[in-house]
Amino acid sequence: DAKTTQPPSMDCAEGRAANLPCNHSTISGNEYVYWYRQIHSQGPQYIIHGLKNNETNEMASLIITEDRKSSTLILPHATLRDTAVYYCIVTFGYGNKLVFGAGTILRVKS
Amino acid sequence: DAGVIQSPRHEVTEMGQEVTLRCKPISGHDYLFWYRQTMMRGLELLIYFNNNVPIDDSGMPEDRFSAKMPNASFSTLKIQPSEPRDSAVYFCASSSTAAKPLLYEQYFGPGTRLTVT
Numbered sequence: 120d121a122k123t124t125q126p127p128s129m130d131c132a133e134g135r136a137a138n139l140p141c142n143h144s145t146i147s148g149n150e151y152v153y154w155y156r157q158i159h160s161q162g163p164q165y166i167i168h169g170l171k172n173n174e175t176n177e178m179a180s181l182i183i184t185e186d187r188k189s190s191t192l193i194l195p196h197a198t199l200r201d202t203a204v205y206y207c208i209v210t211f212g213y214g215n216k217l218v219f220g221a222g223t224i225l226r227v228k229s
Numbered sequence: 230d231a232g233v234i235q236s237p238r239h240e241v242t243e244m245g246q247e248v249t250l251r252c253k254p255i256s257g258h259d260y261l262f263w264y265r266q267t268m269m270r271g272l273e274l275l276i277y278f279n280n281n282v283p284i285d286d287s288g289m290p291e292d293r294f295s296a297k298m299p300n301a302s303f304s305t306l307k308i309q310p311s312e313p314r315d316s317a318v319y320f321c322a323s324s325s326t327a328a329k330p331l332l333y334e335q336y337f338g339p340g341t342r343l344t345v346t
Contacts, residue, residue: 161340163335216274
């Protein structure tokens with residue numbers, strides 16, 4: 120079963136930041152937070168992951184609260200191509216099993 | 230790089246027929262995963278391999294499903310006999326532990342859309 124809770128859907132204006140929340144209150148000390156997204160009719164795509172510290176890459180930023188019970192994925196300047204289902208996943212780094220929940224449908228609107 | 234390659238992209242078959250889905254992982258990747266996605270159940274992990282050896286097949290729905298990985302560059306998922314409830318998109322993914330031990334990014338293929346009538 121998925122260990123995360125995400126809102127079912129969100130809207131964001133094109134060019135604005137999209138902030139996608141995720142609750143993972145039962146996360147253990149050595150579990151990582153991963154984010155993937157799935158654009159319609161494509162396979163899921165890795166976005167970013169983190170353990171304790173905030174992380175940033177060319178696609179997004181990941182903000183993890185100090186108690187690690189929640190996190191936020193930030194797309195700094197959302198475009199129409201960012202419309203997708205975003206999955207927040209908690210897993211041990213060495214476990215390899217990704218359990219996908221229902222995710223958040225992000226709709227970027229012009 | 231070519232990415233994960235799956236074939237066929239679409240398969241339509243009649244109930245009772247055997248179906249074989251194929252996957253070529255990214256060269257050098259040592260993990261391979263098979264997932265199934267339906268509207269009702271979402272994205273489910275069926276089985277995964279490490280260095281061609283099946284590690285966890287607990288997600289395989291029943292004996293009608295079987296998966297093999299005869300070498301590092303090829304895997305098959307077979308359904309025999311197929312049933313209408315097997316209709317889904319089947320994804321293959323691969324990952325590598327070589328560059329980032331403990332941290333795994335899975336690279337997904339485009340999927341095979343299976344329709345069983």
